[in-house]
Amino acid sequence: MIDKSTSDNIKTLGVVMTAAIVMYHCGATASSNAGGGGMVDLWLNDHVSIAFNQIGVFAMSYFFTVTGFLFFLGLSLGKIPSKIRKRVKTLLIPYVAWEIIATCYYAAIGRTYSFNAWASTVFLFNAWPPDGALWYVYAIFLLACCSYVLLPLLNNGKFGGVAVLVCFFACYFFCNTSNPAISSIVSYGYLGNVLTYLPAYVLGAYIGLHFDSKTSMINLCIFLLLTGFIFSAYMGNSIEFVLARCLPSLTILLFNLPVIKGESTVYKVTFLVYALHQPLLSTLGGAIRNCISYMPSMALANLSFRFVYCLAIFCLAIALYYLLKRMNAPFITSLLTGGRAERKIKTVE
Numbered sequence: 111m112i113d114k115s116t117s118d119n120i121k122t123l124g125v126v127m128t129a130a131i132v133m134y135h136c137g138a139t140a141s142s143n144a145g146g147g148g149m150v151d152l153w154l155n156d157h158v159s160i161a162f163n164q165i166g167v168f169a170m171s172y173f174f175t176v177t178g179f180l181f182f183l184g185l186s187l188g189k190i191p192s193k194i195r196k197r198v199k200t201l202l203i204p205y206v207a208w209e210i211i212a213t214c215y216y217a218a219i220g221r222t223y224s225f226n227a228w229a230s231t232v233f234l235f236n237a238w239p240p241d242g243a244l245w246y247v248y249a250i251f252l253l254a255c256c257s258y259v260l261l262p263l264l265n266n267g268k269f270g271g272v273a274v275l276v277c278f279f280a281c282y283f284f285c286n287t288s289n290p291a292i293s294s295i296v297s298y299g300y301l302g303n304v305l306t307y308l309p310a311y312v313l314g315a316y317i318g319l320h321f322d323s324k325t326s327m328i329n330l331c332i333f334l335l336l337t338g339f340i341f342s343a344y345m346g347n348s349i350e351f352v353l354a355r356c357l358p359s360l361t362i363l364l365f366n367l368p369v370i371k372g373e374s375t376v377y378k379v380t381f382l383v384y385a386l387h388q389p390l391l392s393t394l395g396g397a398i399r400n401c402i403s404y405m406p407s408m409a410l411a412n413l414s415f416r417f418v419y420c421l422a423i424f425c426l427a428i429a430l431y432y433l434l435k436r437m438n439a440p441f442i443t444s445l446l447t448g449g450r451a452e453r454k455i456k457t458v459e
Contacts, residue, residue, distance in 0.1 A: 112183065112321065115366055120176055121377050122367040123358075127169040128380040132387045132423055133416035134166030135243060136395065154409035162416065164354075170246065171310040172358035177250045178314030179362070181257065182264070183321060190257050200448035201251040205244055206232070207445055208385045212241035215389055235299040243388040249304045253311055264316045267323070271330055274316050278309040278334060279341075282351050310355040317359055328363055331356045375428055381447045382427035387419075394426075395419055 112120075137159075181193060209232045213223055223240070230236040232248075239245055253260075264270035284296055285306050296302040313334075317327045338352030361367075398419050405411040434443045 116362060118369045119362050119365060119367050120180075122369060123172060123176070123361065124380050125376055127172045128383050129420050129424070130165045130169040131173075131243065132383065132420045134162050134169065135388055135391065136162075136416045136419050151407050151409050154407075155412050158409055158412045167354045168357060170307055171355045172361075173246060174250065174307040174310040175314035175355070175358040176362070178253070178311040179318040179321075179359075181254055182261070182315035182318035185257065185261060185319060187258075187261065190261070193257070194254055197251055197254045199444075200450065201247050201254070204381070204385075204446060204448040205247045205251070208241050208244055209239050211385075212239075212389045216240060219393070235301050235304070237299055241385060241389055243384055245300055245303070246307070249307075250311065253308075257315075260312070260315060261319075264312070264319055267320055267326070270316050270319070274309075274313055274330065275334065275337070277312045278338075278352060278355070279348075281305050281309050282345065282348055286346065307355070309352075310358065313355060313359055317363070324363060328360065331360050331363075375431065376424065378447070378450065379424070379427040379431045381450045382430055383423050385446070386427055386430075387423045390423065390426075391419075394422060398422065 181197070185193065209228075213228060217223065228240070232239045239248070263273045284292055285302055287293060296305060313331070316330075320327060334352050334356050335349070338349040342349040395415075399415055402411050402415040402418065405414065431443070434446075
């Protein structure tokens with residue numbers, strides 16, 4: 111179990127990072143008066159988009175970090191089967207359910223799918239699945255199944271730290287190399303995205319295993335950052351790569367963030383928000399975008415659309431949550447949220 115401060119950080123960051131991913135996926139929104147705000151407006155608009163792109167990388171790194179952390183927290187070989195069975199319920203089943211829902215939704219608005227194409231996108235990493243934002247849910251389920259390999263590598267404090275370091279720089283190399291053989295593997299479907307965030311997962315897993323040594327875990331993150339900084343002279347943006355994947359761990363370990371209670375509705379609906387937001391971008395997002403587009407400033411339209419759409423999706427998720435509660439449909443609620451709507455993180459005072 112983890113201390114209450116860390117648990118509170120995870121809950122608060124879960125809501126914040128979900129909102130960040132929604133706003134990242136919104137993309138830039140042009141004003142009908144494009145360029146009317148002048149060069150300053152164009153400059154601001156570009157930097158708003160850049161900022162949200164960076165926030166999206168940080169948010170996705172957080173999700174990989176915290177899932178690795180929670181899975182490996184107190185893990186032993188004997189506990190792996192039960193933890194994987196639990197992840198079938200909390201990850202795999204809701205993932206497949208939402209992909210089916212997204213497919214039906216897209217079919218209703220005119221998009222067509224063949225079964226083979228659907229299966230290859232949902233299970234084989236061939237391309238983004240119908241509910242594209244949920245690709246990471248399937249990825250972390252498969253990573254959980256790899257815990258039989260990861261646990262022996264990370265279980266020893268010193269050897270595990272070296273394994274984390276090797277993972278960071280191996281993934282950076284694989285994702286940035288010009289070697290045609292490696293590039294052809296990494297460029298398959300969205301496998302490159304999984305490799306991009308794998309270091310965050312492995313670091314989170316290592317911290318979960320050795321959480322009692324908080325100071326050592328903080329020192330490891332600092333060492334990774336220092337190494338990334340040194341090698342940035344030879345490896346381009348290695349410091350940015352390492353920074354984005356270490357910051358979530360440092361945030362969880364070091365800060366006492368404002369508390370979002372585990373019983374609060376906004377915390378319980380984060381999975382619903384994540385599942386709903388991308389398929390609805392073309393309809394609900396399109397309607398909001400049309401209203402926002404009349405703003406005279408491109409930068410203001412860009413910011414406004416992201417925040418308004420995020421608020422609308424949270425409201426829709428909360429409405430769906432209360433509708434399911436009113437219908438007294440605990441099975442459907444559990445199916446669509448992986449049990450997260452009623453789950454609490456166990457803590458020690």
